[in-house]
Amino acid sequence: MGTIVKQNKQLYKAISENKRFSLAIFICFMAILKIQYSNVESTEYLGIADTKEININSSHSVKIRNIHVIPGQTVEEDELLMELERPDLDLRIYELESQLNELKAENSFNSEMNKELKSVKVSNNENMDSPLQIKINSMTKQLIILKRKKADLFVFSKRAGVIGSINVKVGEDASPFTPLITMHDSAPSMIKGFIHESIYNKTYKGQKVVVTSISDPNKIMDAVVASVGNRIVEYPVRLRKSEASVTYGREVVIFVSKDNPFLIGEKVQIKSFEKPNEIMTAHAQAVPVRKIEDVIDLEIGVDIENTKVEPSGLVYIKDLNQTVMISDDTGRKDRPYIYTVNNSGLIDKEIEIEGVKAISDMEAISMDENGIIYIASSMSEKKNGKVSDKRKKLLMIERNDFNFKAIGEVNFYDALNKVAKSNKSEEWAQVLLAKGNKKIRINIEGILVKENTMYFGLRSGSKLTKDQFVLLKINDIKSVFAKNAIDADQISIQANVAFPIDSDFKNEGVSDIALINGELYVLTVNNTGKEGGRVLKTVLADPSNHMTELKRFKGLKPEGITYDTSASKFLISFDQGDKKSKLLLVDKF
Template sequence: MNSHKRIDFLAGQHRSPGEVRESAGIERSCIESVNEKVNRRFSGSSRKHHLLIYFWLLAVVALVVIASRYHASSRQFFGIAGSTEKTISFQYPVEIVNISVAEGSKVERGEFMLEVKRFDLAASLSIVEDEITEIMARKNELIASTAAEIRRLEADKLAAQSELDVQLAKVETQLALNAHWKSDKPNLQTTEQLSPENLLAIKHRGLQQQKIHSATSFQATIDNLRQQLNSSERPADAKIEVLKKRKQELKRQAASLKVESDFSGSVGSVMFTAGEQVPKFSPILTLQGGSTSFVKAYIHEAVLNEVRVGQKVWIESLSPEIKKVVIPGRVESLGNRIVEYPERLKRSPLVSAWGREVMIELEENNELLLSEKVSVLLDQPESWIDVLPGLLRSKVLNNPIIESVQARNGSDGVRIHKIIATGLQAAAADSIEASGVVWDPVTNVYWMISDEDSYLYQLNAQGEIVQRLEINGLRIDDAESISIDGDCLYISASLSFNKAGVLKNRRRKLVRLQREKKGWVYQQEVDLYKALQTLTHSDSLDARTKSFITMATQEASIDIEAHQVRDNVLYLGFKSPLNSGSESVILRIDDLASLFSGLPVRAEIWRSFQLDDGDGSNTMTISDMIFFGDKIYLTGVDTYATNSSSGLWELSGDRQRAALMLSFPGYKAEGIAINRQTREAKIVFDGGGKGGSHFAQASIH
């Protein structure tokens, strides 16, 4: 203000030229100062405007990031890792005989833990045995009385025939005397109709007819009794068979009174001691797994997740460690109701949270801690490549076609794929040597066996192993064939001698499993090799069958690669030996129930035929078979070729030569199963331990 006043004051006075120049300089200086202040003010305002724009852009980016993270959260949920826990109890009263474990002790799979006894079981077994003995005694008494009656009738028949023969001899003698007397007196006249000769002739014919009728009557009665004596369908036999099955079931229950550990872990609580009486359904002890085997997770009710049973997920540890633990898992079940979250999974103990339960199965021997809080990811984390690279190679989407095979009849061929596995079994996928497969019509899945272990592998339609079952009590080597009949699953060993020329006990078995929910439990086994040896001493075998079985057992050339069970009849397909005509043989054994009970059975060579390679230049041997309608579908292998070679054949009617449908050069077909709903055959190939096994699917018309 002082400067402006000064300028106005000078402007109102008369000034000299020097003063005017000085005043102009001052004015220019003031104007420049004012312009500088104005420019500085406008420059600061522009910078603030740009900063505001930057802040808005950052806010938009932050909102996008938050929105994307919120969207991704629907691909992730949380849970708590747990382990398998089993409570040992019985559905009937028992008494503790022995408990070999203590609370907190470690146990291994298959280790003995507990033995109990049932008084009612022993009494029931004794009653059944007494009933069998009583019925057998009545049966033997009936057989003896029937045999005695036959002998009496035969004696009566002989006596009656002898008496009639004596009477006939008298009549014949009288006729001879009359003829002689008449010849001496030719002039003697008698009435023709009442002559002694005519009367004696009539009597002679009557005695002859009486003799024939008597013999026929006696023989009919004797034949009827003999038929009853030799009948195999007596009422007593049916009752004995029922009682023997009941006895076997009671013995099986008695064997189950010795409890072994189903898995490795530790003993939790022990509620009783030796000598104590235990009421039915009362817990005796608890067993906990040694490592986490499942995750119980929760999906919030406000979040939409695309989770399904059988889906593969990834479990990430939330422990504050430098190296995160990430393992694969599989969704085992989804809850059908909304429940409240556990306290540990709530964001705040004061705020309730509700969601849907999800049970996830984990691989064995993982690194998760018991009761550890984990995150469940529906998408594979990038860091998982560094943690488990081998499991990435086992994804179903990366199951390429190995080779295409053209059908012999000119129809569409089949494609050969590699059998792969989910993360739970991927590490051992390449070591599986597929030896047999069967379709389960109840659960609509395939069950596969390997000749290198005793596991059951669940196989889906895409050729992926989704589950590996270890059956408690199933101990078998060189398992080569598998079949299903109703609620029973049968696995047969090859019965073949090993390279050292020894036939071990585990290679001699035919094992029966019983269905339990969606899985199987061990029920019974039989020494099939011993049963075949016993048949060679049976009088019920025809000469051809006895010669074949004797050759197979005595020459140690036996190798059974296929079997089927249908209507209580066992069919065995022999890879070796061939019969005298170089044909493959299928042996039929009647009454499988009697075979498992150790009772005598009948056997016969049911079919014999050739499996050639199409042009008749080479003969292959059976590796598996399956009945479908009135036809038999067989896989066979060339045991003498340098490179593996096999095929698929169809056999119908009484033909002695099977029709070749498909050839698989370079592959060893070991098993065949047919889905009776889709009429598709699944064929599995043994990789010989080199790069895993393979499978193919073919339509059956």
């Protein structure tokens, strides 16, 4: 009996010691976790999933003729929303048509009289250039413009979405810019958060955050802070602890992708992490924060129509402190969209150029000393050997804040083709004309404008050899828009030179050009489609001399370059095709 008791005491002692050992292991494990995450401090605040509201209005006084939608209705792109009337426009069209018919009848009578007067010989050209014919041509153009404005009285949705409110009734008159209909996206495009005034300095533009639904913790996603308010404001009632408890803080806007899991108006929690070298993602994994010199992914932060933005050119605009970007993929309907991108790689605005119906394959952008922006299509042939009208365009654009309006549009390809065929023996024409001299064959990849002179970087041409840099120069570029034509004496070749020889970069062509701090920067890519390219530098006055290599890229296709004067950094965009596009920021090369 004593032996059994003794054995039981020994067993109890062993079990007790084993428990203490297990407890010690658990305490050590928790201590390790605490040490591991002690430096990861998080900041939490609340927000509401929201979407941008689109106001549909008219810039003129109008009468509501018909309304084809109701609040809450889901509409598709190009769906008819309402019909408007402008009595003043109808009257002006009627008057102009009457005057035009009278002038045409008079011109026809004069033409018949001239035919009968056999002793007076009047050529067709002289008749076309007569004051009467010039007036007819001018009035015809006015009539076309007025009829286009009449067509705009049929209001179509520019994108798919949901009708929010209808603020007018059939038969009512509406003043200019009065909101007639409001629309919003079918899913949230942003989170509006409010961070308490006591910790308002814990968040900043470009900061990565984790957004989680309050009602469903499984609805979670990573996002990036797009902007932080510059003043302290009152919290919305929904985000207060109680209605009577007035709270103040800074508004934080976070853009989210269109496939986010949240409902419009859903209450969410926003969490950011303060450790400088890492943040916690939605999957609780530590990832390094990218350094400013790294190549970073371009993120689409708004619900834009064109989800396949392929950056093809950049221009930094100082007063906006933003970089404007164009895309050679212009979407399903070739809408004239440009984008703004910040230095965190976030594409935060999509802007439609006013006055341009459609354009495709935008490849080059530049801004002159007066802030006028120019955009060029590639002018290149498709696989069928043809150049569509949408790919032949050169635009001249003026800007007011974030509003961009075309003040000039020219069919540049046809104008250049016409003057080249008429001057086949010129050096520049020989570079542009295809075999047989029947048409030009070019691919414009970069442009720059200085003192009303435009330079075109040609990636390929009918008579360009591999690894060749050709810079076409056209003087008095604004006159091209005025007369929709180019004179032979305006055109010359500024450079026709081989790129610096490198065994790793054979068969390369220009992908962009930019004049930065008085020096000409040239981007190149591989013409065969292989990913890779270089940054070269030379002087605009004589690009054939002193062309030096500054940087090379393997596995990346540089397509646009600009210089952020506020941050003193170069920006280079990369078009990676089906992969995610990228952006590089660097102080110097």
